[in-house]
Amino acid sequence: MSELRRKRFLTCFVRPVIKFLRALAGNKKACFGSIVLLLFILMATIGPSIIPLDLRSNYLERYQLPSTKHLLGTDFMGRDIFQQLVHGSRDVMITAFLGGLFAMLLGVVIGSIAGFGSRYTDMVLMRIVDVFLTVPSFPVMMILAASFRVKDPVSIGLILAVWSWPGLARDIRSQILSLKQREFIEAAKMLDLGTTRILFNELVPNLMPYITVNFVRLVRGALTASVGLMFLGLIPYSPTNWGMMLNLAIFQTGSIYVPRGLFYVLAPMGSIILFQYGALCFAQGLDEWFNPRLRAHE
Amino acid sequence: MEILNIEDLVVDYEVQEGILRSVNHVFLKVRKGEFMAIIGESGCGKTTIVQAIFNVMPSNGYIRQGRILFNGTDILSLDPESQRRIRWEKIAAVFQAAQSSLNPVLKIKDQVIDTVLDHRQMPRVEIFERAGKLLKVVGLEPDRVMNSYPHELSGGMRQRVVIAMALLLDPELLILDEPTTALDLITQAQLIETLQHLHEDLSITMLMVTHDVSNVAKVADRVAVMYAAQIVEVGSVESIFYNPCHPYTIGLINAIPSVVGDLSAKKPIPGTPPSLINPPVGCRFHPRCPYASRLCREKAPELIDMEPDHIVACHHRLDVKRLQHEVI
Amino acid sequence: MLIKKILISVFTIFAAMSLTFVLVRNMPGDIIYSMALDKASTEGIPFDVAYEEIKGMYGVGADDPLYVQYFRYVANIFRGNLGDSVQYQIPVIRIMFSALPWTLLVLSISIVLSFVVGAIIGTLAAWKRKTLLESFVTAYASITDATPDYLTAVILLIIFAVNLRLFPLKGAYNVDVTPGFNLKFIISVLYHAFLPIMAYTIENVGGWMLMMKASATSVLGEDYITAAQMRGLRERRIAISYLGKNAILPPFTRLAIAIGGMLGGSALIESVFAYPGIGFFFGKAVALRDYPLMQGLFLLTTVGVIVANLLADLLYSRLDPRVKVGE
Numbered sequence: 001m002s003e004l005r006r007k008r009f010l011t012c013f014v015r016p017v018i019k020f021l022r023a024l025a026g027n028k029k030a031c032f033g034s035i036v037l038l039l040f041i042l043m044a045t046i047g048p049s050i051i052p053l054d055l056r057s058n059y060l061e062r063y064q065l066p067s068t069k070h071l072l073g074t075d076f077m078g079r080d081i082f083q084q085l086v087h088g089s090r091d092v093m094i095t096a097f098l099g100g101l102f103a104m105l106l107g108v109v110i111g112s113i114a115g116f117g118s119r120y121t122d123m124v125l126m127r128i129v130d131v132f133l134t135v136p137s138f139p140v141m142m143i144l145a146a147s148f149r150v151k152d153p154v155s156i157g158l159i160l161a162v163w164s165w166p167g168l169a170r171d172i173r174s175q176i177l178s179l180k181q182r183e184f185i186e187a188a189k190m191l192d193l194g195t196t197r198i199l200f201n202e203l204v205p206n207l208m209p210y211i212t213v214n215f216v217r218l219v220r221g222a223l224t225a226s227v228g229l230m231f232l233g234l235i236p237y238s239p240t241n242w243g244m245m246l247n248l249a250i251f252q253t254g255s256i257y258v259p260r261g262l263f264y265v266l267a268p269m270g271s272i273i274l275f276q277y278g279a280l281c282f283a284q285g286l287d288e289w290f291n292p293r294l295r296a297h298e
Numbered sequence: 299m300e301i302l303n304i305e306d307l308v309v310d311y312e313v314q315e316g317i318l319r320s321v322n323h324v325f326l327k328v329r330k331g332e333f334m335a336i337i338g339e340s341g342c343g344k345t346t347i348v349q350a351i352f353n354v355m356p357s358n359g360y361i362r363q364g365r366i367l368f369n370g371t372d373i374l375s376l377d378p379e380s381q382r383r384i385r386w387e388k389i390a391a392v393f394q395a396a397q398s399s400l401n402p403v404l405k406i407k408d409q410v411i412d413t414v415l416d417h418r419q420m421p422r423v424e425i426f427e428r429a430g431k432l433l434k435v436v437g438l439e440p441d442r443v444m445n446s447y448p449h450e451l452s453g454g455m456r457q458r459v460v461i462a463m464a465l466l467l468d469p470e471l472l473i474l475d476e477p478t479t480a481l482d483l484i485t486q487a488q489l490i491e492t493l494q495h496l497h498e499d500l501s502i503t504m505l506m507v508t509h510d511v512s513n514v515a516k517v518a519d520r521v522a523v524m525y526a527a528q529i530v531e532v533g534s535v536e537s538i539f540y541n542p543c544h545p546y547t548i549g550l551i552n553a554i555p556s557v558v559g560d561l562s563a564k565k566p567i568p569g570t571p572p573s574l575i576n577p578p579v580g581c582r583f584h585p586r587c588p589y590a591s592r593l594c595r596e597k598a599p600e601l602i603d604m605e606p607d608h609i610v611a612c613h614h615r616l617d618v619k620r621l622q623h624e625v626i
Numbered sequence: 627m628l629i630k631k632i633l634i635s636v637f638t639i640f641a642a643m644s645l646t647f648v649l650v651r652n653m654p655g656d657i658i659y660s661m662a663l664d665k666a667s668t669e670g671i672p673f674d675v676a677y678e679e680i681k682g683m684y685g686v687g688a689d690d691p692l693y694v695q696y697f698r699y700v701a702n703i704f705r706g707n708l709g710d711s712v713q714y715q716i717p718v719i720r721i722m723f724s725a726l727p728w729t730l731l732v733l734s735i736s737i738v739l740s741f742v743v744g745a746i747i748g749t750l751a752a753w754k755r756k757t758l759l760e761s762f763v764t765a766y767a768s769i770t771d772a773t774p775d776y777l778t779a780v781i782l783l784i785i786f787a788v789n790l791r792l793f794p795l796k797g798a799y800n801v802d803v804t805p806g807f808n809l810k811f812i813i814s815v816l817y818h819a820f821l822p823i824m825a826y827t828i829e830n831v832g833g834w835m836l837m838m839k840a841s842a843t844s845v846l847g848e849d850y851i852t853a854a855q856m857r858g859l860r861e862r863r864i865a866i867s868y869l870g871k872n873a874i875l876p877p878f879t880r881l882a883i884a885i886g887g888m889l890g891g892s893a894l895i896e897s898v899f900a901y902p903g904i905g906f907f908f909g910k911a912v913a914l915r916d917y918p919l920m921q922g923l924f925l926l927t928t929v930g931v932i933v934a935n936l937l938a939d940l941l942y943s944r945l946d947p948r949v950k951v952g953e
Contacts, residue, residue: 127637133883134638134935135928136890139908140645143920146912147649224774228894231776232909246780250898256784265784269777277772354855356847357755385858399853403871403947412867416859447947463857 023289030285036278040271044093047086055079055239065260073263075248075255081267088240089271091153092223098157099164099222104215106165108207111172115180122173129166137163141225145234156235160222168214172207179206209290216283220276227272242268300367301471301503302328302351302389307364309346309355318574320346320359322527325601328471333497333504335514335535337550338524339571344507348391348475353381368471387417390469392477396460400448406459407444410466417467432462436492454485461492465500472496474506478513490516511550515539520607523547526572526582529601533608543610543619545587581613589614631939635932640700642928646921647699653917661712661918668715703925709918713910718922721907726926728798729896729903732819733888736826741881743827744834748877749870751835752842763839767832776894779825783898786821793821796900822899826888833884834877842873875946882935889927889934904930 024030057077066073071082114125144159229235230243233251238244245268248255255261309321320343328334336344350361353374365372373384393399401409410429414420420428430440436458448456457477464472474493478486494517497504508514514521514535521538523531523546531544542548549567569586572578581599584590591614599611604619612618658680666676690698702708708718751763770778787795799805799814845851846869854868892905893912900906904923911919943949 127634130634131638131641134634134886134931135642136886136931138890138893139924139927142893142908142912143645143649143924146915146920147652228774228776232894232897233913250780250783256780256788259789262784265780269780272777273773276774277768280768280772349852352856354852382858382860385856387858391856393849393853393856395849398849401850401854401868401872403875403945404867405947412859412863413857416857416863449948460853 020289024285027285027288029281030289033278033280033282033285036274037282040089040093040275040278043086044089048090051083051086053083053087053240055084066263073260075245075253075261075264081264084240084245085242085267085271088238088242088245088268091238091240092227092242094153095156095160095226096219096223098153099160099226100215100219102157102161103164103218103222104168104211106161107168107214107218108172108211110165111169112176114169114173115176126170126173129170132163132166133170135163138225138228141229142232142234145229149236151236156226156229157222160225164218164221164225168210168218171210171214175207175210176203179203209286213283213286213290216279216286220279220283223272223275227268242272299330300327301330301369302326302505303365303367303370304347304351305365305367307347307350307366308362309343309350310360310362311356312358312360313575316575319577320527320574321350322577324364324524324527324529326522326529326532328503328505329520330470330503331501332519333506333517334520334522335506335508335518336522336524337508337511337514340509341571341574342524343527343574344509344524345475348393348473348507351389351473352385352391383417386413386464386469387467388469389471389473390464390467391473391475392457392460392464393475395479396457396477397453399460400456402448405445405447406451410444410463413463413466429462429466432465433459435465435496436462437488438462454481454489457481457485457489458492461489461496465496465502469502471503471505474504474508476508476510477506478508478510486513493517511553523550526577527574528582528611530583530612531608531610532601533604533610537605537608541608541619543604543608543615544583544612545589545614545618546583548618549586581611589618631936635936638932639925639928642925643700643703644696646924647696650699650917650921651695654915657712657915657917661710664712664715665710708922708925711911711916711919713914713916713919718918721919722904722922722926725902725904725907725923728819728901729889729892729905731815732822732826732896732901732903733885733892735819736823736830737881737885737888739823740827740830741834741877744831745838745870745874745877747831748835748838749842749865749873751839752846752873753865753869760839763832763835767836770829770832773829775825775829775891776898778829779822779895779898782821782825782828787899794818798902818901822895822901825895825899830884830888837877837880838873841876842869845869845873848872871945875942878938878942878945882931882938885934885938886931889930 024034057079058074059077071080073081075081075084110125110129114122114129117125140163141159144162145156148155148159150156150159226235227241227243227246230238230241231246231250233244233247235241235243239248246265249261249265250256253261255264304324304326307321307324307326308319311318311320322343324343324347326336326347336347338344346359349355349359350364351366351373353361355361361374364374366374368384368388373381376384400406404412407426407429411422411425414425414428426444429444433440433443438455438458443451443455443459448459451459461477477493478489481489490513493504493506496502497517504517506514506518518535520532520534522529523538523544525546531538531542531547533541538547539551542551546567553566567586572582572585578585578595579598580596581587581590581594584594587594589612593613597613599613601609601611602615604610604615658677662673662677662680665671665680666673669676706719708722710716711718711721714721747759747763751757751759754760773781783795786792794800794817798818799811800818803811803814805811850872851864851868854864859868889905892903893909894905895901896903896906897909904926907919908923908927910916911923
């Protein structure tokens with residue numbers, strides 16, 4: 001019995017993971033993307049405990065260029081930029097991850113309700129989706145961020161998610177509608193396999209590609225938006241957040257006018273772009289893996 | 299006198315599974331003023347020959363060797379601009395799926411004007427006059443059709459528009475690639491009639507490519523039979539239909555369903571056409587041929603004269619001919 | 627279909643108004659207090675009167691049933707009565723009308739420029755396969771996709787305004803020119819709009835190129851392209867009238883969404899260049915919690931997206947003869 005269980009565990013969980021890792025290693029883009037993402041995750045998780053943060057101003061060391069002492073130089077108050085970057089990354093990453101996660105959950109739940117629900121439910125939900133898709137998301141996020149004066153990553157994540165789910169919901173719904181027509185679902189119904197079982201055995205594996213690729217997309221969007229909100233100063237002050245670094249550099253301290261102060265802008269900017277590029281490559285690699293048609297096209 | 303002379307044409311497609319040779323050392327002559335037909339099953343390379351004549355291969359298709367002589371000049375060796383000039387001015391075509399060969403976002407009149415103006419300087423009034431006359435010839439109302447978009451016309455009407463457009467510049471050779479597929483039977487019959495009239499009245503040389511053997515019998519003067527990228531038999535329509543010497547030709551003719559005859563008399567050829575990526579060694583028809591011998595499995599037959607104006611590529615052509623007559 | 631579109635539009639406007647209604651009703655007391663204080667001093671009326679007037683205007687703390695309040699709120703908006711900005715002390719509607727032209731100018735030029743350039747390059751990349759252009763398109767699109775639009779704006783600002791000093795740092799025109807229809811003013815306006823336009827265009831052109839390339843590649847497989855080549859049409863004509871005209875249709879349907887995204891992102895880009903459009907004032911309004919201005923500009927943005935949607939639909943039906951108006 002336990003032997004059987006072990007086997008089942010192997011086929012259900014371990015093998016797909018191994019297959020997935022192999023595919024990742026085989027795809028250049030996905031490989032590059034996952035390494036970049038891994039570095040950022042390491043930076044956000046263990047980075048702050050390894051690298052100390054010293055926010056005391058030191059006017060003697062203002063706008064230092066990168067050196068062994070200050071890896072990325074110092075800012076307008078002589079504080080180490082690299083330290084700020086590492087400590088800021090935790091909030092940025094958690095916020096983006098939560099924003100993506102909440103939006104994904106909303107999208108999957110609402111899309112599934114529309115896909116499985118009655119025609120009437122479907123119609124009402126889709127009209128709501130239309131409305132959400134029409135009204136641009138960033139202004140809504142700005143208003144919500146200002147009205148609720150949020151501070152913790154969870155509520156910021158929620159605000160980021162409120163207007164980001166409709167695209168995914170629509171995808172999920174149309175996937176479910178088309179999967180419902182397919183034979184294996186019919187067959188499963190005929191064999192009276194039970195709805196939950198059909199769901200988890202047949203639909204989930206078919207929807208996983210959409211959900212994962214969209215999750216990465218949503219995280220990217222959440223990161224762009226959260227840094228944007230911080231950049232405009234709409235989320236309460238947190239000096240090491242990358243958006244706040246940009247805000248300070250451009251709107252408040254004039255670091256962009258000081259040639260030696262350029263690193264203060266370039267550090268958060270470069271990190272954002274690198275993260276986005278890594279996530280983009282990762283998502284493209286995933287997409288190619290899930291859709292062999294794309295691979296053949298290359 | 300040949301208007302079109304295809305010499306040793308080889309065309310390959312690069313596909314995922316490897317190299318697909320769609321036209322394999324084909325020789326073919328079309329004489330001035332005749333109505334020639336190429337018949338064969340779909341996928342045997344007929345359409346590729348047409349694409350090669352126009353030199354409009356899909357991105358994965360390559361003309362490897364051969365010459366296509368039109369009135370003695372090799373089209374393929376000409377510069378692009380001269381090639382473009384020959385297209386439609388000298389050789390026009392009604393394509394397979396003519397239904398979708400019209401640009402959906404332009405009115406018919408604009409497509410007519412484009413076609414004429416890229417070849418000739420002609421005032422619009424004259425273009426309209428000429429197009430109107432041709433549309434009447436193919437049985438359409440010029441005013442209505444010219445001002446329509448393709449989607450506003452029926453399939454049969456679009457087909458006729460394409461035929462009229464093919465005649466715009468008085469071509470010497472008109473190529474018809476499966477002109478009747480996707481049309482209902484009545485429209486098909488009308489279309490064949492129209493084509494016959496055009497051939498007789500305008501004395502245009504016609505080259506029709508089709509898998510529809512019954513239409514060929516109605517209109518063609520000479521017939522070439524193609525199997526698995528190769529020509530296997532060429533002859534006058536009489537010799538092909540009354541005196542076929544290639545087992546494949548016999549199979550094709552026997553496969554025609556007859557309206558009057560017994561349905562069971564229809565005998566499809568057993569087996570399926572071979573893959574063109576890995577064609578059979580020897581005669582390509584041997585896996586499906588009732589006459590196949592060791593020779594057929596080892597050596598590919600050459601096209602050999604049977605009688606004047608009738609060539610066959612079969613090792614057992616004489617036996618086939620004899621047996622065929624005994625059966626009848 | 628036209629009815630469906632209009633219904634969705636009406637729906638969306640009401641959804642946006644409901645959002646601002648909730649927002650304004652929950653306006654913090656201290657903001658009402660300061661608004662009333664301002665009103666009292668500028669109009670010379672007692673504070674209590676001003677306080678009640680402000681509360682009545684935004685329906686805060688009213689005893690009427692909710693639907694009556696909502697109805698009054700909507701009616702006020704339709705009368706163009708959006709209240710006064712707390713920060714600027716002038717009617718919100720005046721700020722809206724002064725900001726709108728600048729955003730319209732920059733956005734309309736950017737959207738046309740990026741769409742046209744993207745369509746041309748994308749078509750060329752599909753037409754001339756396996757060339758350097760194709761790899762360029764893919765690489766460019768990935769890089770700009772990875773760069774948020776406001777960072778593109780920051781990069782342009784740092785390079786061209788701060789360091790090379792080729793373009794101004796802020797504003798919509800020089801203070802020494804007289805606004806009006808004169809050459810000096812127009813040149814000054816274009817000079818100031820240049821960097822914002824570039825920021826939007828650089829950011830958006832990659833997506834259009836990619837979309838157009840994919841669309842053109844699939845159109846190239848259509849029979850009517852081969853047919854046009856067989857008809858001996860000139861290459862230029864095939865590329866423009868046969869390939870381009872058909873390939874542009876699928877990307878065109880995404881235009882409305884793109885305009886929405888650009889309008890949404892305008893708060894960031896206009897703030898970077900201190901360009902006095904809707905987004906700039908919206909960013910300010912949100913940061914300073916100027917609720918009346920916030921709601922006015924938010925509604926304006928929503929209406930703008932809806933109008934852009936309807937316009938794109940109308941234009942599309944002119945480009946594709948198979949579609950009747952509004953379908």
